[in-house]
Amino acid sequence: MSALIEGQQGPWEYAIGLEVHAQVASAAKLFSGAPTAFGADPNTQVSLVDAAMPGMLPVINQACIEQAVLTGLGFGGTIACHSIFDRKNYFYPDLPQGYQISQYTQPIVSGGAIAIPERTVRITRLHLEQDAGKSIHDRDPDRTLIDLNRAGVALMEIVTEPDLRSPDEAAEFLTRLRALLRWLGTCDGNMQEGSLRCDANVSVRRPGAVLGTRTEIKNLNSIRFLREAIDVEGRRQVEIIEAGGGIEQETRLFDPDRGETRAMRTKEDAHDYRYFPDPDLLPLELDGAFIDGIRAVMPELPEARRRRFVKDLGLSDYDAGLLTAERARADYFESAAMGRDTKQTANWVTGELLGRLNKEGLEIEAAPIPAAELGELIDLVADGTLSGRMGREVFEAMWNTRRPAATIVEERGLKQISDTGALESLVDELLTREADKAFEYRAGKTKLLGFFVGQVMKATSGKANPKTVNELLRAKLET
């Protein structure tokens, strides 16, 4: 997928903006004390407020404010000292109030940016709003079923400027935003469970020309679908324009099975939400001390940490990038590297550990080997107790048995023999038994060293420290 679309009449450029809905990581909902956990039985996580019973009133959850502020600070946005909650009025069976409490004219965060390799992507705003419930259309032939467990859960809507120039850039941006949210702990980023959803505003234009008419593709729930949907939508638009048609500003859905987007059943009043300030809530006032307090507990951000890994810990750019893609990964690495060789540790983490996690499709939080225990294994290799090969064998055993390296080494008798005394008698025995070959070596056939080493390793079932064996053999054969 190249950045430009090659049309019949020349190249076209994408202009893409994203609207990301990120579920705030909080125990309770935005305006009620009902829980937010995923997968509960229908309507068990619903308060009277969430069901919009007559006379029920919203009270805002402090944690949701804090998470929004932390996220805003994380991408360099400006936190509003004064923001407003508005009602967005529309009817839908899973929207109990008949309006969504959102922020329209005065969001809690304005501005900010996230860098991708190609460019800096400007963020327009972040605002807090309520999620709706869930409509289930395919369980009953005649009826739509409604579960309000999600209704009222806090979302951060993060909107970008139309700065993205290709499906890949959009995918990269969303990957980085997701990593940032997870890094900050403000959203779990789980796209399968719907904790992170994305709408894409897509238009095409001649390179450098003014923005074209955009369409909005709704509810993209994976990064792969985001990329595919933008790709096919851009091509669709180019075909229409090149055929002399015009793009209609509309909302579309992506059908991943058919690989196409199609217009949603449009409603004539779709755009008259009759926003007005929610009279059940007062303006949200944040003072400098509150914002500074959140800034003070903000974790070191990925980019700063990456630079520190290169500069202070001597890692390669590549390793540092890999290790700071997720906060848990960076934490794991730093914990494992505590008091030992950082490059060795980086090799183990990026090589063995990430490789194995990748193979199993696991996140680092689920790694069966704790960072401290990986550190112990690295020490055993560093001090010669284990050879590299043995180290990998022990790693495998640790992964499978969840036991520490020392135990496995002990149990399997895997300890490398580096004791010169023990090896010396073996070597002496060998040279006596293979006196002919020893003679040949001394006559100049030094290639035979490998044979001798192999014999010692064989005699020790591979446990001999090859370096010690080498040194001993040379000493015996060359004097």
Place this chain on the structure above:
Amino acid sequence: MALDRATVERIAALARIEIAGEEADALAAELGAILGWVETLNEVDTADVAPMTSVGGHSLPWRRDVVDDGGYPDRILTNAPDTAGAFFAVPKVVE
């Protein structure tokens, strides 16, 4: 302020209130009269006046992030006109 029939039909659709055909004209006159009356506000110079969005002088109170509600689907569903298991049920919605 005169309201036309089409406008009345549009706002009735927005408000999801069915209006019978002959009713639209009567409503247009009635609502038009009310809107004409409230338009006396145009006599007031409000150029330098900020809109008053809330009455209370205090700031928005916050609740702590504690789960202390929910867990009573029976109470939620008790007044429902139609249910299916623990779900609310409505006529099929077509996307």
Place this chain on the structure above:
Amino acid sequence: MRRLGLADIRAGLARGEFSAVELVEDRLVALEAAEALNAIVTLMPERALDAARAADRRRAAGEPALPLDGVPIAVKDLFCTECVRTTASSAMLESFVPPYESTVTANLTAAGAALAAKTNLDEFAMGSSTATSRFGPTTNPWKAKGDQRPRAPGGSSGGSAALVAASVLPAGLGTDTGGSIRQPAAFCGIVGLKPTYGRCSRWGIVAFASSLDQAGPMTRNVRDAAILLAAMAGHDPKDSTSAREPVPDFEAALGSGVKNLRIGVPLEYRVDGMPDALDVLWREGARWLAEAGAEIVDISLPHTPYALPTYYIIAPAEASSNLARYDGVRYGLRAPARAIEEQYAHTRRAGFGAEVRRRVLIGTYVLSAGYYDAYYTKAQRVRRLIAGDFEQAFGKIDAVLTPTAPTAAFPLGEKMDDPIAMYLNDIFTVPASLAGLPAISVPAGLDHTGLPLGLQLIGRPFDEATVLRAAKALEAAAGFDAEPEFVR
């Protein structure tokens, strides 16, 4: 027991003159007998008797009495009451039984009160006559001399007002959005107090216009209003607009008199067509207060003429959104339909009466794209000017004295086909609503046909104490002791 007020009941119970159960049983009989007023939507005899029995048990056990022990109370059917249907006098909620209790009614119950009846109101509290109710109009216990036509009790809290005026119950709960406590209080010759916005929790009260709705007491005298308000009020963490102000001892404040209070008389309230009797009564009220030691000051509240149009933009706008939840999905009426959009339109057509539909449409219109700034934002700006008028006036005065309503009670059925004429009922009550100020209506005299007239006192935010003090002085001077024909 008919004429006993809250303070009397407290004293009578303390002296053992009667038990709470005796009182409540007596009043339940009176409620049954008051059917002709059509003031009651749902009776709560079991609930009232349970409360009375609990009050008597406490007394028998030597426990300290609660402030409202055994007091039977009328509750406007806009307050949600657990396990007792709450209708807002609307077909939409005709069979709605809340699984929860409003904060205000819970507070009263905790104070020992015996909530005895859910009372009629204008549908969703939208009206000034209690005639837009699903259950038909309530009748004012008062009639004009030589005119047997039934009269409107005012509204929207007309059911509570009628029961209190007819001495069926000693007190009632109302809610006031633009005058819905004060205007019926004036029409029925009782005391009605709208507290400062934020004084009483709105949690569990079916919402009409969130930035204006306030619950308040309706009683036969000022002292009882002070007693009832104290039990209703207080900060509620479940209502974000509930104020954290301490609740003073309102009853104790009544004793301080009005000496050195400065009372403002706003010239803008002297409107064209005001009945002479009302004008005379207003001047008389000022004289009474002056004689009691207050200083009367002419003041100007220049934006008063714009209050009513401002209100009739803001209240319908908020209502159009607050009433969006009545969609037939989770509770309330559902009209049969095959498709969801059809269900919405039919349900809301069948569930809402004409006045509610009218206001929802007006509200939808003023919030819709292209009109929002011209109507809604404009109204919010004028609202600030109106609040500013009061703020400025309160720099030099302590309370404002005005008439409560521009006329005495009108015959039932009048003004029903002219919305604007009906809206004009609220001309004197709406400004304090927009500014969120406490205001009381005190019965001060009768017009030439023998119908009661009320005077209104408006105070500073959270200064109900001063409003009640001045009201007490007015009450004492007026010596209003007339009773409606229904009682005679």
